[in-house]
Amino acid sequence: MAAWVEEVPEEGFLSRKFLDKPWLLWRELDGSWVMVSDRCPHRFVPLSRGKFNDGKISCGYHGLTFNGKGECVFNPFSQQIPNNARLSTLPVVERYGALWFWLGDASLADQDSIPDFNFIETGQPISCAHYLMGVNYELIADNLLDLTHAEFLHVENFGMKGSLFSHGKQKVEVDDSGAIWNKWDTKDAPPPDWPEHLKREGITIDEALHIRWHAPASLALFIEINRHDTGEPVIPPMANPHILTPETQKSTHYFFTHGRSKEAEEHARKVFLTEDEPMLQAQSDAMDGEDFWDLNPVVMPSDVAAIRARRQLLKLRSEEADQREEVVAQLNFNN
Ligand code: FES
Ligand SMILES: [Fe+2]
DSSP states (O other): OOEEGGGSOTTSOEEEEETTEEEEEEEOTTSOEEEEESSOTTTOOOGGGSEEETTEEEOTTTOOEEETTSBEEEOTTOSOOOTTOBOOBOOEEEETTEEEEOOSOGGGOOGGGSOOOTHHHHSSOEEEEEEEESSOHHHHHHHHHOGGGHHHHSHHHHOOTTHHHHHEEEEEEEOTTSOEEEEEEEEEEOOOSOSHHHHHHTOOEEEEEEEEEETTTEEEEEEEEEETTTOOBSSOOEEEEEEEEEEETTEEEEEEEEESSHHHHHHHHIIIIIIIHHHHHHHHHHHTTOOTTTTOOOOOGGGHHHHHHHHHHHHHHHHHHHHHHHHHHHHHHHO
């Protein structure tokens, strides 16, 4: 995912870095989206420092002007357009209020591989949010895939007073779309300290805490808390995207949604930025650039989903490297 649609200014562009490279996104007059390199091929300054007009970006240094296809359409010095005055482009499409791009071979871009986030548009009214977190995306995916950390790191906000351990059952599943699920289901458990009224009523609850992961790092969290006696919801069922796109090795665009209210926004900010992020940063510092597997991590049953996701990524990376080798071998053979 590159951005929420609403992050891109009308009649303007959004500049954002993905996997170490700067890109520009804008909407064409026909409503389609484009993504072009944010680096002028002349002296390599960011084009985002230039002027945007009518679907074209003019470099703020010497005026070369490019359209959404990456073509140079104006050279202030001559009628002639230099041959290599071209910007790289990436396929990008809009779905579920978000923009999705493909960094690989453009001919392999497959819109059907975008995971199902239909609930973003059909569920409760929400606000879209984006944070830049200063850690590698795999550490954030690990964090989301093992929500037992809420019992320690988010005790006040999400803690269930240890009921995950005393009343919960964990299941890890892979569905037809290839997604890995980590499902915690708690039955007949004492309620958490929030919401207040449950304590007064003296009831017990059933909770479903289910998280879904699609490669490379598109996650969705589904939470239901119901009264154990009647099955009635204690809070409205929640479904939230948690979508991660690396900015660099050590920073990640984190896309999620929260309820419309100011409190919901502050709550999310508190949990992610004052509880998760400092812990993940400290983790990243402690790992000091060493590979996760080389450090020989302790693996507990609660880690199964996160470990499977990491293994799947390793497999995907090695398949991609093999394909690259095949292409290189083919090229060498043909030459
Ligand atoms: S650096 Fe862009 S036109 Fe010279
Ligand atoms: Fe967390």
